[in-house]
Each structure stands twice: as C-alpha cells, then as structure tokens.
Amino acid sequence: xxxxxxxxxWVYPDLLSxxxxxxxxxxxxxxxxxxxxxxxxxxxxxxxxxxxxGDIYLIGGGEDRPQxxxxxxxxxxxxLQRAVDNGAIVFAVCAGYQIIGxxxxxxxxxxxPGLGLLDVVTVRGEGSRCVGDxxxxxxxxxxxxQLTGFENHQGVTRLGPGVRPFARVRIGRGNGTGDGTxxxxxxxxxxxxxxxxxxxxxxxxxxxxxxxxxxVNALPPVDDRWYEALxxxxxxxxxxxx
Amino acid sequence: MTESTAPLSPRSRIAVTAxxxxxxxxxxxxxxxxxxxxxxVALKLDPELLRVLSGHLDIVLVSATNxxxxxxxxxxxxxxxxxxxxxxxxxxxxxxxxxxxxxxGSRARYGVLEVDEKYLTAVAAExxxxxxALLNLSRDQLDRAAETRMLADHWREGLKDTKAVxxxxxxxxxxxxxxxxSPNVVWVAAGQEWKDDAWSCPSCGGVLQRPEGGWACAExxxxxxxxxxxxxxxxxxxxxxxxxxxxxQLPGRANRANAATAAAVAAVFGVAPGPAxxxxxxxxxxxxxxxxxxxxxxxxxLLLAKNPAGWLETFSLIDPPPAPVLLSVNARSADGxxxxxxxxxxxxxxxxxxxxxxxxxxxxxxxRLEVAGQNxxxxxTVEQAVRAAAPGRIEAxxxxxxxxxxxxxxxx
Numbered sequence: 293x294x295x296x297x298x299x300x301x302w303v304y305p306d307l308l309s310x311x312x313x314x315x316x317x318x319x320x321x322x323x324x325x326x327x328x329x330x331x332x333x334x335x336x337x338x339x340x341x342x343x344x345x346g347d348i349y350l351i352g353g354g355e356d357r358p359q360x361x362x363x364x365x366x367x368x369x370x371x372l373q374r375a376v377d378n379g380a381i382v383f384a385v386c387a388g389y390q391i392i393g394x395x396x397x398x399x400x401x402x403x404x405p406g407l408g409l410l411d412v413v414t415v416r417g418e419g420s421r422c423v424g425d426x427x428x429x430x431x432x433x434x435x436x437x438q439l440t441g442f443e444n445h446q447g448v449t450r451l452g453p454g455v456r457p458f459a460r461v462r463i464g465r466g467n468g469t470g471d472g473t474x475x476x477x478x479x480x481x482x483x484x485x486x487x488x489x490x491x492x493x494x495x496x497x498x499x500x501x502x503x504x505x506x507x508v509n510a511l512p513p514v515d516d517r518w519y520e521a522l523x524x525x526x527x528x529x530x531x532x533x534x
Numbered sequence: 535m536t537e538s539t540a541p542l543s544p545r546s547r548i549a550v551t552a553x554x555x556x557x558x559x560x561x562x563x564x565x566x567x568x569x570x571x572x573x574x575v576a577l578k579l580d581p582e583l584l585r586v587l588s589g590h591l592d593i594v595l596v597s598a599t600n601x602x603x604x605x606x607x608x609x610x611x612x613x614x615x616x617x618x619x620x621x622x623x624x625x626x627x628x629x630x631x632x633x634x635x636x637x638x639g640s641r642a643r644y645g646v647l648e649v650d651e652k653y654l655t656a657v658a659a660e661x662x663x664x665x666x667a668l669l670n671l672s673r674d675q676l677d678r679a680a681e682t683r684m685l686a687d688h689w690r691e692g693l694k695d696t697k698a699v700x701x702x703x704x705x706x707x708x709x710x711x712x713x714x715x716s717p718n719v720v721w722v723a724a725g726q727e728w729k730d731d732a733w734s735c736p737s738c739g740g741v742l743q744r745p746e747g748g749w750a751c752a753e754x755x756x757x758x759x760x761x762x763x764x765x766x767x768x769x770x771x772x773x774x775x776x777x778x779x780x781x782x783q784l785p786g787r788a789n790r791a792n793a794a795t796a797a798a799v800a801a802v803f804g805v806a807p808g809p810a811x812x813x814x815x816x817x818x819x820x821x822x823x824x825x826x827x828x829x830x831x832x833x834x835x836l837l838l839a840k841n842p843a844g845w846l847e848t849f850s851l852i853d854p855p856p857a858p859v860l861l862s863v864n865a866r867s868a869d870g871x872x873x874x875x876x877x878x879x880x881x882x883x884x885x886x887x888x889x890x891x892x893x894x895x896x897x898x899x900x901x902r903l904e905v906a907g908q909n910x911x912x913x914x915t916v917e918q919a920v921r922a923a924a925p926g927r928i929e930a931x932x933x934x935x936x937x938x939x940x941x942x943x944x945x946x
Contacts, residue, residue, distance in 0.1 A: 309730065337741060361739050
C-alpha cells in the first residue's frame with residue numbers, strides 16, 4: 293500500500309450493490325481507521341475506469357442483467373486484472389464472485405466469460421435457490437474463526453485446482469456443489485457467496501484484507517463487542533433454523 | 535348481503551357469504567381482521583368474483599414499493615367528494631384481501647385499491663381499472679422479492695394495452711419504464727430521494743446520468759418525460775401551472791408526493807385539486823403510521839420504514855436533534871429474512887440524536903450503528919428503551935413486523 297493511506301476501491305456500485313454490499317466497504321474502512329490508518333474509498337461507477345493503484349477491491353452482488361453488464365465492462369476495462377497482477381487484494385461476493393471466475397451463465401442463458409482471477413466455473417443450479425443463514429469453517433490456512441453469513445443464490449460454482457475452498461459449510465449450501473465447499477481463494481483473491489454483509493458478520497475477514505494490504509501478521513485489537521454479540525446470535529440461529 | 539347495483543350470480547352470492555363466514559370465524563379466533571381468509575375462501579368458490587364485484591365500480595389501483603397504503607387512503611378521501619368509495623384501507627393488498635374489501639357490501643361508485651406490486655397486472659386484468667397510479671419501485675425483502683427491474687418489465691408488459699389512465703412518477707426511472715409503453719399516461723414529478731436502484735438504464739443498461747431534477751441515458755436517449763403535475767416544495771402544480779398548497783397533517787416530503795399523485799388521480803374523475811386536497815387534510819394516521827401515542831410519559835411518533843428508500847424518506851421528516859430516536863428491526867418472514875439492507879441505509883443521518891435500539895435484530899442494528907460511528911444503546915424491550923429516553927417526543931422508526939410489535943407494546 294502507499295505511504296499515505298489504504299486505498300479501498302468499491303467496484304461498480306451502480307450494478308453490483310444489491311445486498312447491502314456497501315457494508316463491506318464501510319466495515320473495512322472503519323476497522324482500518326480504528327487502527328490509525330488513513331483510508332481513501334473510491335466508488336467506481338461502471339462508466340468510469342477502474343484505478344489500478346488500489347489496495348483492496350470490493351465487488352458485491354447483483355441481479356442477473358447487471359451482472360452481465362458488469363462482467364462485460366470489467367473485461368473491457370482490464371484494470372482489475374492489472375491491479376491483481378500488481379498484488380492488489382480482491383474480495384468478491386455472490387454475483388461478483390462468479391464474475392471473477394472463468395465463466396458463469398448470464399441472464400440470457402448464455403455462458404459468459406469472467407475475469408479468470410479465480411479458477412472457478414459457475415453454472416445455474418437445477419434445484420431450489422440457496423437461501424438462509426450459513427455457518428462454515430474457514431480454510432485453516434487462513435487461521436480465522438467460523439464464517440457466518442446469509443446466502444441467496446441459484447449458482448453452482450465448481451472449483452478448479454488453482455484455488456482452495458474459502459470455507460467448508462456446516463449449515464447451508466455454499467458453492468452448491470454438494471461437496472460442502474463455500475467460496476474460493478488463492479493468494480490475494482477471495483470469492484464468497486456470503487451476504488450479511490459478510491464483513492460485518494466476520495470482522496476478522498475484514499482484518500485479514502487489511503493485514504494483506506499492509507503485509508503485516510497482526511493488527512492492534514479494537515472493541516469487537518457488538519460484532520461478537522451479533523456473531524454469537526447468528527451462529528446460534530444457523531444451528532436452530534426457525 | 536351485497537348491495538351493489540349489479541345482481542350477483544348465485545355462485546358469486548354463495549362465495550361472498552362463505553367468505554364473510556370465514557372472516558367472522560377468523561376474527562372470532564383472534565387471527566386478525568379476517569379480510570384475507572374471507573377473500574381467499576370467496577375467491578376459491580368463485581374465481582370470477584373480483585371481476586364481478588368490481589364490475590359496477592370506477593376502479594383505481596395503486597401500486598409501489600412505498601406509500602401504497604397512504605396514497606390509497608388519500609385518493610379514497612379525495613374521491614369521496616364525488617361519491618361513495620370502497621377501499622382496502624388496512625393494506626390487505628393481494629387478490630384475496632382486495633376481493634374481501636370489495637365484498638364488504640356497498641353502494642360505492644369508486645373502488646380505490648392498493649395492490650401488491652407482484653399482483654398489479656393480474657388484478658388490473660380482472661377489474662378493468664379507470665386509473666392505475668404508480669409511485670415508486672425500489673429494493674424490498676431481498677430474500678424473496680422479484681428483482682426490482684424485472685418487476686418494472688412485468689408492469690410494462692401488463693400495462694401496454696391498458697385502457698386505464700396511468701398516473702406515474704416520472705422522477706423514478708423504473709416507474710417511467712413501466713408506464714411509458716401505455717397509451718394514456720399522466721406524468722407526475724413526485725420526486726424520489728432514493729436513487730440506488732436505478733443507475734442502470736431500464737431500457738438499454740447504459741449508465742443513467744442524474745443531474746439535479748432529471749435523469750437521462752446517454753446511450754439510448756431514454757429520459758425523464760415532461761410532467762403535467764409536479765410536487766414543488768409545499769405545493770402541487772396542476773396542469774395549468776396553478777400552485778396548490780399542501781397542508782397535510784401527515785408529515786414529510788414523501789406524503790406530499792403521495793398527495794400530489796392523489797390530486798392527479800382525483801382530477802381524472804373531475805375532482806379539482808382544491809376540494810381533493812381539503813379532504814386529504816383530514817387524514818391524521820394510516821393504519822397506525824404517523825400516529826403519536828402518549829406512553830410512559832413520552833410522546834412516541836410511530837413511523838414505518840420497511841426498506842432503504844423508506845428509511846431515507848423517514849430520516850428527512852423526523853424532528854432535529856436532540857429528539858431521541860427509537861429504532862426497531864425484525865427479520866421475520868413478512869419483513870424478509872436477510873438484513874443486509876440495513877447497510878444501504880445511511881445512519882450517519884442520525885448524528886446528534888440519542889438513539890435507542892430494540893427489535894429481534896437489534897444486534898445487526900448495533901453493528902451497523904457502531905460502524906456508522908453513532909452513539910446508541912441497545913435494550914431488550916420497548917419499555918426499557920423508551921424509559922431510557924428523555925421525556926418528550928420520541929421518533930420511533932420500525933420495519934414491518936417490528937412496527938406491529940411496537941404498536942402492541944404501546945397500546946396503539
């Protein structure tokens with residue numbers, strides 16, 4: 293990251309901001325500021341260029357047509373791929389997760405190429421939509437507590453050898469492949485189906501993004517009382533669905 | 535017994551009677567007003583009932599994400615200047631509830647009906663409306679709602695050959711898209727604070743440019759139509775450019791917008807803005823919304839806000855700081871079970887207000903407010919929260935089932 297500030301880029305809120313996705317940007321910025329960092333947040337609309345100098349790129353969820361438009365425009369822009377080549381961090385949710393894979397099925401029922409930042413391919417699920425609270429164990433290599441979130445998607449995302457599952461579900465469907473995987477990650481790129489928004493439910497994941505950007509192993513503690521109370525409630529709720 | 539002028543067929547008569555009996559049983563069992571169950575039984579016995587019951591009425595349908603119930607009430611009041619009105623005033627807005635409202639037995643001339651967004655075109659096909667009023671469309675109930683833009687497409691398809699006058703808000707690009715293929719549209723510049731569901735052109739997917747007071751797609755040219763009616767501050771401008779002052783008892787910009795639309799609808803039936811607005815001033819609360827209740831030595835104003843657009847409009851009408859604000863959010867089935875939308879609401883707008891938080895999902899709100907840097911306190915019950923606030927007026931904002939809980943708690 294630059295000397296002066298942590299640069300958080302929120303990609304295409306005009307298209308990919310259906311599920312409170314701004315929350316991931318707000319939580320990341322807040323937790324960085326609580327550690328004394330200066331944060332510059334840039335919201336990039338889909339008729340603007342993606343800056344290549346960001347530290348953390350956040351991509352949200354969206355409806356089927358905006359997802360297609362976003363993939364087309366990101367492909368044409370090329371900035372996000374260049375930023376990742378430079379070591380930037382990407383955290384993508386739901387439709388955004390599908391877009392940064394190799395391919396997904398768009399609103400016209402066609403196979404649409406994604407950005408190929410993750411070795412995953414998404415097809416449309418045959419069964420019912422995956423909707424509800426999720427509880428999962430995050431990949432032990434990342435050393436994070438359990439993942440809690442809310443899922444709502446029809447996609448089935450298959451992981452290739454170039455990625456690891458971000459988490460393994462205990463409750464919920466995750467990637468929808470039936471093998472219990474949820475999301476995918478490699479190096480500095482993470483994709484997940486979790487809403488909530490997921491970083492509000494899992495502040496340690498926000499901290500992971502900040503640590504990756506700063507290239508440090510630890511951050512000073514902050515008051516996580518309300519986050520912890522919310523996590524405990526949602527984890528209990530996932531275990532005991534209504 | 536029905537008192538409508540057109541005689542009902544024996545089948546319809548049995549259906550109406552059976553529906554009323556079911557409603558009475560439901561009421562007796564303490565399960566609410568019984569209007570939905572009654573309508574459901576009646577519709578099952580006679581699927582044509584909606585058509586039959588509405589046959590002799592001039593029908594107005596009102597649909598939107600926000601403001602349906604209030605606008606329906608305002609239109610009903612305005613049209614009472616011209617004749618008797620039947621209406622689903624309590625917000626039972628799906629076909630069963632509408633059928634039940636129409637079956638209440640009436641010599642009415644007008645039927646003013648709030649319709650759930652998803653059922654609008656189906657109901658319109660049954661009741662042959664004279665007017666369809668479309669207020670706004672935005673995200674609501676994330677876990678199950680049809681995509682907002684697809685809803686606009688659905689309305690557009692259903693209304694393209696309608697004989698009705700479509701009274702539509704031209705400041706909402708999605709509503710404009712829904713109405714702009716209809717043969718007879720009256721555009722009302724009713725405004726809209728929330729813009730985050732319409733940055734994409736509904737026609738071509740281009741990025742909408744949204745300068746102050748307008749919107750247009752740079753790619754395909756789809757743009758805001760010129761209005762014939764407009765909300766202008768505290769007045770409504772009629773098609774002749776005459777400014778009529780709006781002096782509602784209901785608070786806020788959104789209700790002035792609802793009144794402007796209601797005035798445009800009333801004009802279709804020959805009720806002039808003067809008498810129409812005069813009648814709307816009698817409305818003080820709608821199904822408990824905007825009611826002020828004295829409780830625990832405090833004055834609670836009860837405000838319903840179900841989604842980000844609703845919260846935004848509500849923040850703009852509350853008393854300034856240091857008025858205390860009580861927030862309550864649930865995520866039960868009727869609310870939508872995904873609380874992610876809380877992050878689309880700009881809670882920094884509450885800076886300076888003492889905030890107390892209750893509701894099933896008070897911890898979601900707590901994290902949201904913490905990240906927004908607000909001062910707040912969380913309580914298990916409404917009573918504890920209200921007692922923690924200073925005596926005087928409390929602005930109480932709640933989403934759907936939380937609002938019902940709140941009314942019950944304070945004896946409203």
